[in-house]
Amino acid sequence: MQIHVNGQPRQESDPLSLAALLERLSLESRRVAVELNRQIVPRARYGSTQLAEGDQLEIVTLVGGG
């Protein structure tokens, strides 16, 4: 299936949970926040959240800023 992560298209084989995607991206879930189709996904649901064709994901973290 194709999904968009941070504005870029990606091909992923489903089924794929959000938790699995993060692992694949080697991102530590404690240090990111995720928006799925403009709704924030609570950290507790990363495992139970299945991704689907056309999903739009924003995966963010904290960086230096003023």
Place this chain on the structure above:
Amino acid sequence: MQIHVNGQPRQESDPLSLAALLERLSLESRRVAVELNRQIVPRARYGSTQLAEGDQLEIVTLVGGG
């Protein structure tokens, strides 16, 4: 009947046209503009505009300003 002119109550005997009121107030119609119940009354209709109980009138003119 009671009407309000520029925020102040006035007793007037009806029937009374807007033109008659202006004359009574000795105001030159060419130098004023009139709002009747928040609608501007075109100068041409001053004569045909009959005032009624509770009417709210704003009669304004030009003054010095910056």
Place this chain on the structure above:
Amino acid sequence: MQIHVNGQPRQESDPLSLAALLERLSLESRRVAVELNRQIVPRARYGSTQLAEGDQLEIVTLVGGG
């Protein structure tokens, strides 16, 4: 004899040494400096300095200043 101290005239009976004058004025010699007729008198010579008619004395100390 008449002498001037800090711009003011004083009657003093001579002989009078500078040391004696300071004592009379109850001024601690360690904390003043003295100009006799526009010449500074070293502290050591206060005892041996005899004052004479018409002498002009400036007796100063330190005060607050910026």
Place this chain on the structure above:
Amino acid sequence: MQIHVNGQPRQESDPLSLAALLERLSLESRRVAVELNRQIVPRARYGSTQLAEGDQLEIVTLVGGG
């Protein structure tokens, strides 16, 4: 003889009057002022002023300035 004009040495054959020097330099006397050995020479005396070995001359005019 050698004279100095405006800080520069010049060889001139004497006798030489100041008026003659100015002419030689094609300078209009009305538009210059002359200092001979630090003394101003009045315009009227240019003709009668003979130059001598070692004379220091300053010949100036007006220029733009603020």
Place this chain on the structure above:
Amino acid sequence: MMAHDVLRIGDFEMASRLLVGTGKYATFELMREALAASGCQVVTVAVRRERLTDTSGRSILDFLDPAKYILLPNTAGCFNADDAIRTARLGRELLEGLGNRGSAWVKLEVLGDKKTLLPDPVGTLEALKVLKAEGFTVLCYTSDDPIMAMRLKEAGAAAVMPAGSPIGSGQGVLNPWSIRIILEQLKAGDESYPIIVDAGVGTASDVAIAMELGADGVLLNTGIAGAADPVRMAHAMRLATEAGYLARRAGRIPRKLYATASSPIEGVIGVKE
């Protein structure tokens, strides 16, 4: 002299870049004399309720030659968009009745606060949209906030009029950097878009500074009306407007910490060369 340099706002053209208010003069006669001395062609006027009793019978209109001046009605004194809109409409009605072409435009003021008389950005933007839709040529009084100035231009303001400082404060242009940013941003690719510095001007140099920054004009009232000698100050303001306008176009010398001689440095006497 500057015929090719007329100031254009919407369909209006004016040779003088000084716009003057008509408030706070001791007498109408003094106002008339000061306006003449200022050389202005545009004068602002306010819309107010007719006094219904003891009217002196004298009207400012008898002292403003319609052949000489374009009247610019304002919405001064309005603290919300609705009052400003109603006042603008009444002003138009009044000027149409007088057959004065000033009926086509308005100086929009929606004030935020009685103590500072500074404009309310949100209310101003709201009123601008309505008046623009009703066909008004709207000149917007605003603060020196560059973003707000841009929003007003985007919403269709015919001219943006940032305050140099609070109305009548006489502090001149308190923040020339903001005015510079407004000028650069709003005129980028649109050089002729008119920016008028409005309010706060206290004396002639304030006007010259505003014009040197690149403003297209200056609007003032108290600086003249409140001066000890309004006619003389009006004359000073007229000259300062032209002086600043010319200086801007003459291309000033750069600022430097150190000196540059104006007289030649060579040829001084007494030097061996």
Place this chain on the structure above:
Amino acid sequence: MMAHDVLRIGDFEMASRLLVGTGKYATFELMREALAASGCQVVTVAVRRERLTDTSGRSILDFLDPAKYILLPNTAGCFNADDAIRTARLGRELLEGLGNRGSAWVKLEVLGDKKTLLPDPVGTLEALKVLKAEGFTVLCYTSDDPIMAMRLKEAGAAAVMPAGSPIGSGQGVLNPWSIRIILEQLKAGDESYPIIVDAGVGTASDVAIAMELGADGVLLNTGIAGAADPVRMAHAMRLATEAGYLARRAGRIPRKLYATASSPIEGVIGVKE
């Protein structure tokens, strides 16, 4: 217009309060045009050694109508009292030769340093005393040090000319407080004693500010000669001088932190009264 307001320095009288230098113009023709646009009556000139070779043959004197301008010779370029005195004498000799009345006065400059071209107070005072004794009407260029300005007046300077900022720096009046103190101190009980702000002026508003502070006049050169368009800037400077002069006498409004309405605050529509 201001006939009763002529500026007097010694025996000299001038209707224009703008004095202009003649240095650094691209051509004599441009200089002549700029001087005309400035409306000045007094122009400063420098005294320099004749070039003894390849003289162009053209002289600045051919471009300064003696019927129109009073020449004010300066001692620019002198870094000690002796050179300044000699230069002043040579300037007098030159102007006498030309039958120009400017021979009676001199703008005294004794500079302290080549980088700042700021005046040397001690050397200036020394040269002033000598020239004064020789009958010169001496206008003293000085820094904005109020005490030095007072010393120069006490020593007989016909006018004191404090620098607004370093010559040619274009920074305008860097310290208006010092200029204010100079004006108050030197004019105390002697209102007509002339104070001319000299040097540093960059643009029209700088001139207006100097005049609004109460200066009797402004002398400048680079501000005009160095502008991209000297003739236009000269015109701007002329207008700014008059604007500042008039504004000073018109009595400006006070500066306040907060606003004062210019339109009436009563009679706004929509209010229950």
Place this chain on the structure above:
Amino acid sequence: MMAHDVLRIGDFEMASRLLVGTGKYATFELMREALAASGCQVVTVAVRRERLTDTSGRSILDFLDPAKYILLPNTAGCFNADDAIRTARLGRELLEGLGNRGSAWVKLEVLGDKKTLLPDPVGTLEALKVLKAEGFTVLCYTSDDPIMAMRLKEAGAAAVMPAGSPIGSGQGVLNPWSIRIILEQLKAGDESYPIIVDAGVGTASDVAIAMELGADGVLLNTGIAGAADPVRMAHAMRLATEAGYLARRAGRIPRKLYATASSPIEGVIGVKE
């Protein structure tokens, strides 16, 4: 010493009145050292997309001791209310995940323009209302427009943060009069309402001036991070914040044109008395 003088914003308390940004340091180590030298307790952080490739693996979080600092997430980089709201929510989610109490607040920035990075008043007000309703403690970055600042307070901002000058411009407080008006208006009858001067600070005196005007604190980033020696500048900023805070409360002497002797004027030698 100033324990009774802690700064309160919503439920947050801080002894240091200097808030520091974490952007633009050459290394995380340098940032950590500079933050320590600044003595700050609150540091701002930004929310950005994870780089999905070549992540250095190093995170700013490893250099910010949660026991020492309260993180204040911002919405920097957002040019409309919607993006700012989403970014604020993501920041909260991130900080909750870290168990950091900073999850309760946000520094709201809705920028109007990429060149000035000045705030968009309308968008900021819109986003504020939404975030306030969602329970955020909102600190609003805004321009120095006093009316806009008042509107933000009225709409529930926990603190208003006017810009002294554009972000990173190093111009300090360009318009102290506007900041004074903001302080007087927003603190009228509500003395403890927090006003933080945010952005534009270039050096220590800029901070001291902001505090002397009466600001409750200063937020800066580039002034430290961009200095040649960020750690030393951080130390300077810390001292300047305290200096300005103390000076404000110490009651400064008034400004006067003339002098007042600090040494006694009587008793000088050589005088006949």
Place this chain on the structure above:
Amino acid sequence: MMAHDVLRIGDFEMASRLLVGTGKYATFELMREALAASGCQVVTVAVRRERLTDTSGRSILDFLDPAKYILLPNTAGCFNADDAIRTARLGRELLEGLGNRGSAWVKLEVLGDKKTLLPDPVGTLEALKVLKAEGFTVLCYTSDDPIMAMRLKEAGAAAVMPAGSPIGSGQGVLNPWSIRIILEQLKAGDESYPIIVDAGVGTASDVAIAMELGADGVLLNTGIAGAADPVRMAHAMRLATEAGYLARRAGRIPRKLYATASSPIEGVIGVKE
């Protein structure tokens, strides 16, 4: 921390760059407390005639621990070179009597005028030469005239102390450009030559600004003594001196008209990449 950064004037060394006057305190006790809070090591004192009647018996000397402070006698109140010279000699005699090492130096003031208390350049130069010949380490109070400052250095002043503004005026550094020129000219090829900004300081930011300009120290009196809370202001002044000194050496960011983002501009959410 700054042990390697001691300020040297002649043979004197001081770790604190803040020099404080002892005049105008309500009580000696308050003075002592304020001096302690200021962290200064050098305090100025004046020389005055002993009161010959009703002496309180209390002396300032009982409140200045000689182990803690170096006394710097001044010649305040002298309006000619002769009085200043005599006063300097008397001050030396007094300090020698007390065995205080301050006997070796003097702060020379020759004032020009009672209203401005500005220095008389000529008299100061004259007195400097005499005192220098008598072995004094002379610190010269002067105006901000760069040439005069250079003349004083050339004549052997151990330090030059330009006034920021008139004594006690609280106007701070009125002309930072002049102070900059003085610093650049007098320190050219002689970086350690001491320049102390003396007089006019009103609040902490004034001190920070003077130090940021590059001054080696600041001397003040009224700014502390005249504050509503002198002890708190003394503390503020101490912090501001260090803040300005550190900021100067930290290398501030440049001033720019426009902004530079402190947060990253990439990676903002909602953008197609």
